[in-house]
Amino acid sequence: MQYYFVLQYRILNRRLNELGVRPFLGHILGLLVFVGLSYYLFYKTSYAAYLYITIALSTISKLSDRERNEFLLATFSSSVYRRIRCLENSILAWPFVLFLLYEGQWRLALLLILCAVALSRVKFDDRLNVTLPTPFYRFPFEFTQGLRKYWFLYLLAYFVGFKAVEVANFNLGVGSLVSVFLLGMLHYSTPEHEYFVWIYSCSARKFLFKKMATAMFYSSMLALPLLLGLSAYFPDKLLILLGVQCFGYLFLLTMILAKYSAFPGEMSLPQAILLGLGLLFPPLLAVVIPLFYTRSIKRLNAILQ
Amino acid sequence: MIEIENLSKSYGQKQVLKNVNLSLSSGKVYGIVGENGAGKTTLFKCLAGLETGTGSISSGYPILKNQLGFLPTNPYFMPKITGSEYLQLLCNARNVKMTNFQAKNIFELPLDQYAETYSTGMKKKLALTGILLQNNDFFILDEPFNGVDIQSNIIITAIVQELVALHKTIVISSHIFSTLNDTCDEIHLLRDGAFVKRVEKADFQELDAEMKRFVLGDRIERLGLR
Numbered sequence: 001m002q003y004y005f006v007l008q009y010r011i012l013n014r015r016l017n018e019l020g021v022r023p024f025l026g027h028i029l030g031l032l033v034f035v036g037l038s039y040y041l042f043y044k045t046s047y048a049a050y051l052y053i054t055i056a057l058s059t060i061s062k063l064s065d066r067e068r069n070e071f072l073l074a075t076f077s078s079s080v081y082r083r084i085r086c087l088e089n090s091i092l093a094w095p096f097v098l099f100l101l102y103e104g105q106w107r108l109a110l111l112l113i114l115c116a117v118a119l120s121r122v123k124f125d126d127r128l129n130v131t132l133p134t135p136f137y138r139f140p141f142e143f144t145q146g147l148r149k150y151w152f153l154y155l156l157a158y159f160v161g162f163k164a165v166e167v168a169n170f171n172l173g174v175g176s177l178v179s180v181f182l183l184g185m186l187h188y189s190t191p192e193h194e195y196f197v198w199i200y201s202c203s204a205r206k207f208l209f210k211k212m213a214t215a216m217f218y219s220s221m222l223a224l225p226l227l228l229g230l231s232a233y234f235p236d237k238l239l240i241l242l243g244v245q246c247f248g249y250l251f252l253l254t255m256i257l258a259k260y261s262a263f264p265g266e267m268s269l270p271q272a273i274l275l276g277l278g279l280l281f282p283p284l285l286a287v288v289i290p291l292f293y294t295r296s297i298k299r300l301n302a303i304l305q
Numbered sequence: 306m307i308e309i310e311n312l313s314k315s316y317g318q319k320q321v322l323k324n325v326n327l328s329l330s331s332g333k334v335y336g337i338v339g340e341n342g343a344g345k346t347t348l349f350k351c352l353a354g355l356e357t358g359t360g361s362i363s364s365g366y367p368i369l370k371n372q373l374g375f376l377p378t379n380p381y382f383m384p385k386i387t388g389s390e391y392l393q394l395l396c397n398a399r400n401v402k403m404t405n406f407q408a409k410n411i412f413e414l415p416l417d418q419y420a421e422t423y424s425t426g427m428k429k430k431l432a433l434t435g436i437l438l439q440n441n442d443f444f445i446l447d448e449p450f451n452g453v454d455i456q457s458n459i460i461i462t463a464i465v466q467e468l469v470a471l472h473k474t475i476v477i478s479s480h481i482f483s484t485l486n487d488t489c490d491e492i493h494l495l496r497d498g499a500f501v502k503r504v505e506k507a508d509f510q511e512l513d514a515e516m517k518r519f520v521l522g523d524r525i526e527r528l529g530l531r
Binding site for chain 1: 353354355368370371375377381383384385386387389390391393394395397398399400404417418419439
């Protein structure tokens with residue numbers, strides 16, 4: 001059992017190494033980000049404790065994946081399996097529990113630790129057999145996959161857009177439009193298997209343009225209802241809305257280039273920082289986009305030629 | 306014609322392929338046999354351009370991989386993508402215009418279901434259908450018969466024979482000798498990263514017997530089963 005946890009620790013460190021971060025630094029950074037975000041959440045909303053519990057439980061529930069649990073059960077004896085599951089759920093729950101205690105929410109802290117232990121006895125099957133239809137079947141796979149993964153977030157974005165019109169809050173409407181593009185960017189955040197690039201019989205340049213054209217077409221399909229709705233109710237802000245839409249496209253294209261600039265690996269921390277800086281300060285994109293484009297061509301040429 | 310000359314590949318200190326030479330003609334089926342770790346998959350990846358080694362691989366095509374259908378031992382599938390979307394992706398990648406896959410679904414796969422929920426055999430059949438729809442000229446089938454039911458094995462054998470009739474070049478690896486016997490024109494034995502034997506169809510049974518002798522040796526006696 002002890003070796004299992006040593007192995008988990010090694011896996012975590014390997015992931016940090018792959019991200020280009022020294023494990024020791026990664027643990028400290030992770031802790032700082034966790035505490036910072038927790039402070040921010042409790043500072044921002046009065047419902048923070050409940051949101052916090054939801055985030056904690058959804059994180060812990062990832063360990064209840066059926067396939068993973070069946071592997072553990074097949075590998076270890078029943079009693080060791082139960083101890084492992086109980087211990088790993090508790091380890092994951094402790095940072096949340098400690099912060100709740102710090103905030104004086106001892107009842108919720110107790111509830112969280114009890115739920116974490118109870119969840120160690122549950123197995124979830126997150127592989128749904130129900131196929132969610134999408135309008136993106138002609139050009140798979142990013143948006144097809146993305147809509148199926150994050151359909152509820154898209155619904156939320158449309159709901160926020162609807163509310164923006166109802167309460168005549170333009171900024172809220174802009175937020176809903178931005179979130180559709182952010183979700184689009186999320187679909188390009190992880191690299192696909194090398195095989196799915198290798199199968200293309202075209203140049204690296206053409207491959208990138210195909211990917212970008214598909215992304216623009218499908219993100220337009222998702223953003224258009226919001227853009228049209230908001231334009232109809234805020235006609236005097238049409239130029240701003242079109243500006244947001246254009247920046248949305250620009251950010252989406254930057255994300256695609258950033259992904260393939262590290263392909264087939266994941267984006268390294270310096271690349272992610274460069275992307276973040278470009279998004280925070282758009283004039284920087286004039287440097288970031290050509291840089292990512294050149295690197296992407298180089299990376300893709302190695303696979304496509 | 307595809308010519309592999311002096312192909313070598315190393316991972317760190319370990320040399321996986323050692324000066325491999327092979328000529329592949331169109332309209333022929335080549336079997337590659339060897340123990341696990343002999344270098345079969347590395348050879349296929351080098352042929353596909355997914356790995357780079359030293360030596361040369363030449364063909365009449367400007368870029369060989371654009372005419373190549375590669376069926377890996379364990380085909381890759383993305384989560385939340387249906388069987389028909391997988392086929393669409395493979396067709397789009399080779400500019401093959403096709404949208405209705407039901408007519409081509411000869412393995413009767415549930416194309417509207419997520420491919421990740423398929424069984425091992427169904428995944429292999431979907432991946433094979435995909436590379437067949439791409440209209441490739443050259444095929445590498447890495448253990449196409451593994452995990453597939455007997456009925457589908459019969460279909461796959463018939464597909465290979467049809468591809469030969471269409472003058473395609475096929476390289477197959479299999480651990481089931483009878484499947485190679487049914488499909489191959491010649492078999493190459495790979496041992497420790499080097500080809501040690503080339504056998505034509507007339508001598509397949511002799512090769513089978515020799516492999517059994519070499520592999521078994523006195524291993525079973527050493528076990529001392531009682």
